[in-house]
Amino acid sequence: SAVISQKPSRDICQRGTSLTIQCQVDSQVTMMFWYRQQPGQSLTLIATANQGSEATYESGFVIDKFPISRPNLTFSTLTVSNMSPEDSSIYLCSVLRLTEAFFGQGTRLTVV
């Protein structure tokens, strides 16, 4: 298995502000993944973060809104920028260990 520490676990933010979510893994991984889960919905991949290169974003997600950093093989951050109430979601980071995916505890974001 993989131990993934994600923080903050929850936050309430004002619209127009930004929040940075951190994800720390217990061992080196090539790729880290960021997902969004809107209320009552399934999980949707935002982007894949590789160390040393630009993140790859899925359709509907852009770097200006969700900038990602990947400074080393055990750490990544996702920023939700210029937030609006529609950004209220659970955000989760994920890694692959061999071929199995593991997830952090998630960040429950509420934008007011």
Place this chain on the structure above:
Amino acid sequence: GIQVEQSPPDLILQEGANSTLRCNFSDSVNNLQWFHQNPWGQLINLFYIPSGTKQNGRLSATTVATERYSLLYISSSQTTDSGVYFCAVRNFLRYTDKLIFGTGTRLQVFP
């Protein structure tokens, strides 16, 4: 891309009952996982099961890859089984490493 549908969308059970959750996918896969999302939002790995059958306590899962479906069985359900169950699939030879999640089954178990 791969489409993943789960049924039923909602399930209400009394404690002690058994249930079967289904996951259908539209293309061949070489990775399938079942997760339980607890009320706090945390995703818990239940099974990694691209094919065959596995059992873990009261839970078991079967994947028939050639027919593109997987089943999750919950026996003698408990209130702690409540939450949302997701299957997720991947075909890393064709669609890179992206994990595609199903629509989910929301389970409520009452005492």
